[in-house]
Amino acid sequence: MKPIAALLLLLTATAAHADPFAQGNAQAGKNLFDQYHCNRCHMAIEGGDGSRIFTRINHKVTNPRQLVAQLHICGGNVGLDVTPQQEQDLGAYLNQNYYHFK
Numbered sequence: 001m002k003p004i005a006a007l008l009l010l011l012t013a014t015a016a017h018a019d020p021f022a023q024g025n026a027q028a029g030k031n032l033f034d035q036y037h038c039n040r041c042h043m044a045i046e047g048g049d050g051s052r053i054f055t056r057i058n059h060k061v062t063n064p065r066q067l068v069a070q071l072h073i074c075g076g077n078v079g080l081d082v083t084p085q086q087e088q089d090l091g092a093y094l095n096q097n098y099y100h101f102k
């Protein structure tokens, strides 16, 4: 059910050409990101604070849907069962700071 709800949300947002994570709270996303130490593996891969994983050449995520999919993959790494609201919050945080999807 959850992925379907997320997809519907995304489709609606995309159709309106609105911010795909308009329902998200970037600060809540950042808090979640820090709480789960999301960058700890990214750091090991990319060095620095790890955030280069989002901006490296040929980075994987090239649209909001892929971002949501990656949140679920990576959330699984840290035992976080990402809810639709958390998708929006984490998405808003990462989108505002790195991806800038419209």
Ligand code: HEC
Residues within 6 Å of the ligand: 033, 036, 037, 038, 039, 040, 041, 042, 045, 053, 054, 055, 058, 059, 060, 061, 062, 067, 070, 071, 074, 075, 077, 078, 080, 090, 094
């Ligand atoms: C267990 C290690 C690990 C943890 C913890 C982890 N990630 Fe990742 N993450 C990865 C790896 C590995 C990749 C690169 C995947 C690839 O290149 O195929 C990645 C890539 C990503 C990307 C895509 C970057 C791109 O190429 O555009 C996003 C977004 C992301 N992670 C978000 C998160 C979030 C949010 C969390 C915390 C909930 C998190 N990650 C925690 C290992 C991890």
